[in-house]
Amino acid sequence: MAPVASSDPVYLRVVADIRRQILDGSLPPDAPIPSRAQLTRRYGVGETAARHALRVLAAEGLIVARIGSGHYVRAKPVLLPLHRWRFHDHHVPFGADLHAQGIRTTWDRRSEVVGATPDIAQRLRLEEPAPVTLTRYVFRGDGKPVQLTTSYEPAGFGEPAPDEAPRALIGRMSAHGAKITEVVEEVHTRIPEPAESDLLALPAGTHVLHVERTHWAGDRPVETSDIVIPGDRFRLVYAHPLHP
Amino acid sequence: MAPVASSDPVYLRVVADIRRQILDGSLPPDAPIPSRAQLTRRYGVGETAARHALRVLAAEGLIVARIGSGHYVRAKPVLLPLHRWRFHDHHVPFGADLHAQGIRTTWDRRSEVVGATPDIAQRLRLEEPAPVTLTRYVFRGDGKPVQLTTSYEPAGFGEPAPDEAPRALIGRMSAHGAKITEVVEEVHTRIPEPAESDLLALPAGTHVLHVERTHWAGDRPVETSDIVIPGDRFRLVYAHPLHP
DNA sequence: AAGTGGTCTAGACCACTAT
DNA sequence: TAGTGGTCTAGACCACTTA
Numbered sequence: 001m002a003p004v005a006s007s008d009p010v011y012l013r014v015v016a017d018i019r020r021q022i023l024d025g026s027l028p029p030d031a032p033i034p035s036r037a038q039l040t041r042r043y044g045v046g047e048t049a050a051r052h053a054l055r056v057l058a059a060e061g062l063i064v065a066r067i068g069s070g071h072y073v074r075a076k077p078v079l080l081p082l083h084r085w086r087f088h089d090h091h092v093p094f095g096a097d098l099h100a101q102g103i104r105t106t107w108d109r110r111s112e113v114v115g116a117t118p119d120i121a122q123r124l125r126l127e128e129p130a131p132v133t134l135t136r137y138v139f140r141g142d143g144k145p146v147q148l149t150t151s152y153e154p155a156g157f158g159e160p161a162p163d164e165a166p167r168a169l170i171g172r173m174s175a176h177g178a179k180i181t182e183v184v185e186e187v188h189t190r191i192p193e194p195a196e197s198d199l200l201a202l203p204a205g206t207h208v209l210h211v212e213r214t215h216w217a218g219d220r221p222v223e224t225s226d227i228v229i230p231g232d233r234f235r236l237v238y239a240h241p242l243h244p
Numbered sequence: 245m246a247p248v249a250s251s252d253p254v255y256l257r258v259v260a261d262i263r264r265q266i267l268d269g270s271l272p273p274d275a276p277i278p279s280r281a282q283l284t285r286r287y288g289v290g291e292t293a294a295r296h297a298l299r300v301l302a303a304e305g306l307i308v309a310r311i312g313s314g315h316y317v318r319a320k321p322v323l324l325p326l327h328r329w330r331f332h333d334h335h336v337p338f339g340a341d342l343h344a345q346g347i348r349t350t351w352d353r354r355s356e357v358v359g360a361t362p363d364i365a366q367r368l369r370l371e372e373p374a375p376v377t378l379t380r381y382v383f384r385g386d387g388k389p390v391q392l393t394t395s396y397e398p399a400g401f402g403e404p405a406p407d408e409a410p411r412a413l414i415g416r417m418s419a420h421g422a423k424i425t426e427v428v429e430e431v432h433t434r435i436p437e438p439a440e441s442d443l444l445a446l447p448a449g450t451h452v453l454h455v456e457r458t459h460w461a462g463d464r465p466v467e468t469s470d471i472v473i474p475g476d477r478f479r480l481v482y483a484h485p486l487h488p
Numbered sequence: 489a490a491g492t493g494g495t496c497t498a499g500a501c502c503a504c505t506a507t
Numbered sequence: 508t509a510g511t512g513g514t515c516t517a518g519a520c521c522a523c524t525t526a
Contacts, residue, residue, distance in 0.1 A: 009514060019438075035492060046516045054493085059303070059449075061435045067493050068523030079432050085484050170486070180486055188323050188479035189433035189451045191305045194263075205303075207433045207451045207475075231451075235432035238482045240329050242414070242424055253495060279511060290497045298512085311512050312504030 010045045014053035017043075022062050022073050029075035033063050059205055079235040084185060084211075095139070103141040111135040111159050120152050123214060123224045131155040138199070145199050146233065151225040169215065169223060178217040185238075186212040189231060200230050207231040254289045258297035261287075266306050266317050273319035277307050303449055323479040328429060328455075342385045351383040355403050364396050367458060367468045375399040382443070389443050390477065395469040413459065413467060422461040429482075430456040433475060444474050451475040 021027040034042060039050035054071055057063045064074045082097050095105030116124065116132045124132065132152045139147040151169075157176045164172070170180045192200065192208045202208070211227040229236070265271040278286060283294035298315055301307045308318045326341050339349030360368065360376045368376065376396045383391040395413075401420045408416070414424045436444065436452045446452070455471040473480070 011514080037491080047518080048515050051493090052514080059435075065493060066524080068491085069525075070492060081430065084482070182486060183484045185482045185484070186325065186479050187431055187453070187482070189453055189475040209431070209433055212479075231433040235430050235456075238328070238429045238431070238484075240427045240429070240482075242426060255495080281510080291499080292496050295512090296495080309512060310505080312510085313506075314511060 009049075010043075011049040011052040011056065014039060014043050014045065014050065015056050018053070018057060019060070019062060027073050029073050031073045033057070033071035033073065035070055061205065064203075077232050080233060081237045082229065082234050083237045083239070085183065085238070095141075098141050098146070104143075105139065105141055106143070107137055107139040109135055109137045109160070113155050116152070120224065123212075124152060124154055124221050126154060133157070133159055135160060144201065146230065148196060148199060148228040149225055151223060153223045157222070173215070173217065173222055178220070178222045180215050180217055180222070182216040184214045184216065187236060192228070196228055200228075202230055203232065209234070209236060211236070253293075254287075255293040255296040255300065258283060258287050258289065258294065259300050262297070262301060263304070263306060271317050273317050275317045277301070277315035277317065279314055305449065308447075321476050324477060325481045326473065326478050327481045327483070329427065329482070339383070339385075342390070347385040348387075349383065349385055350387070351381055353379055353381045353404070355379040357399050360396070364468065367456075368396060368398055368465050370398060377401070377403055379404060388445065390474065392440060392443060392472040393469055395467060397467045401466070417459070417461065417466055422464070422466045424459050424461055424466070426460040428458045428460065431480060436472070440472055444472075446474055447476065453478070453480060455480070 018027070018033060027033070033054070036047055036050045036054065039045065039053065040047055043050070045053075054063070054065070058065060058071070062074060063071045065071050080097060080101060095103075098105050112134055113131050114134050116126050116128060116130050118128060120126075120132060121128045121130060124130075126132070131154075133155050135151045135153075137147075137149040137151065138145050139149070157173060157178070160168070160172065173180055188210050189207045190210055192202055192206070196202070196208060200208075208231050209229040211225075211229065213225045213227060214221050215223040262271070262277060271277070277298070280291055280294045280298065283289065283297065284291055287294070289297075298307070298309070302309060302315070306318060307315045309315050324341060324345060339347075339351075342349050356378055357375050358378050360370050360372060360374050362372060364370075364376060365372045365374060368374075370376070375398075377399050379395045379397075381391075381393040381395070382389050383393070401417055401422070404412070404416065417424055432454050433451045434454055436446055436450070440446070440452060444452075452475050453473040455469075455473065457469045457471060458465050459467040
């Protein structure tokens with residue numbers, strides 16, 4: 001019998017051993033992980049413990065399962081940069097980063113006027129039942145959805161023209177006398193909602209980056225959006241010039 | 245017998261039913277979820293399926309387990325804002341946001357000179373075996389670690405003074421002739437490493453926000469950091485003024 | 489045809505919580 | 508003391524991949 005050092009749960013012995021091999025390179029990316037049956041024999045544990053160990057390693061993102069085939073060391077995914085804005089050029093069109101990677105980008109949009117929810121009313125500093133224009137965007141890279149955006153504006157700035165580009169908002173607001181002075185983005189990470197998982201075809205266990213973006217005209221918020229980005233494919237880039 | 249609509253896995257029936265009750269409010273925050281034994285009876289499934297359903301709901305962040313007591317609907321956590329910078333004031337000291345919440349902040353630091361890893365060498369545009377000053381910070385809120393930072397500078401800008409504040413870097417670089425012109429932050433979400441989970445006392449299943457920050461002097465990178473922030477407690481705030 | 493992961497059953501023991 | 512979640516065993520069936 002192998003020397004056993006700890007009284008920890010059995011499955012953690014298996015997890016720790018495989019994790020170590022992955023991190024120190026003995027198991028390189030795409031290398032096969034022992035199957036449930038092999039783990040029970042090799043470590044002298046039951047099927048449940050072996051199964052649980054594989055599940056934990058998968059949840060940690062260290063291995064991926066191909067059903068019918070086996071578990072494999074997951075290659076670290078490449079995170080494409082999404083430049084949220086640039087100095088002297090706030091007008092980064094969606095898709096510039098993707099296009100630089102040779103990815104063809106498209107998008108579509110649906111607008112409707114609805115009553116503001118309490119959350120949106122607070123973000124736009126409106127009284128609650130105020131009407132707002134809600135616009136849903138789906139951005140696609142090579143045909144597959146890669147970003148979901150839900151935008152809210154107080155009704156009255158006019159709907160976006162059917163062929164208006166997403167970033168033309170600043171001009172349209174300006175035409176209605178609201179000169180945009182600041183954009184604020186709040187970033188957090190969360191578990192995708194089931195609908196988001198479906199649309200974005202997210203692998204189990206991946207998170208999304210959720211960006212709450214608000215356009216300000218002076219001290220008045222004139223547009224706010226919820227932007228949902230797959231966390232396993234993208235990183236957000238913020239550049240900030242210092243007293244130029 | 246209740247009407248069964250789908251041939252999906254059994255545990256998904258349980259998951260879908262409980263998820264619906266949580267999302268539509270029938271099960272409010274902190275409400276108890278039926279136990280494994282109750283689920284087996286109520287839905288006519290085995291213990292394994294009941295157990296699996298609870299595990300999935302916990303992984304989705306909808307419920308939390310209190311061992312020995314039961315599962316409960318998880319109250320949506322409040323995400324404290326961390327302002328990464330502000331217009332006309334890039335000098336946001338760490339802890340300003342926390343202090344505004346009545347949280348007392350402290351930090352400590354250890355520096356050493358090491359050889360640059362390939363990754364760090366690339367980020368600092370150095371030849372590989374170049375010496376760099378590595379500084380590890382632990383930031384604490386009310387005594388508990390809330391942010392981990394690992395900073396790298398080419399050796400030769402002098403070590404930070406023992407009592408130098410973290411943000412004094414810009415001044416120290418300037419004194420060595422490197423005028424910082426831009427800060428770039430790249431944000432992604434990932435699973436915490438085990439050491440990070442321990443230090444930050446992260447609940448299972450939570451992600452971290454990983455900020456790769458680089459200070460630039462013209463086209464030369466003079467400092468780069470990896471900043472690790474618990475994803476269940478914070479959101480990052482980026483404000484961007486438009487052609488002022 | 490053999491092996492694999494996903495799912496599932498029917499139990500069980502333990503440490504912990506609640507009463 | 509009863510109930511709970513965390514862990515664990517010993518098996519099993521299925522859809523799928525691989526050869």
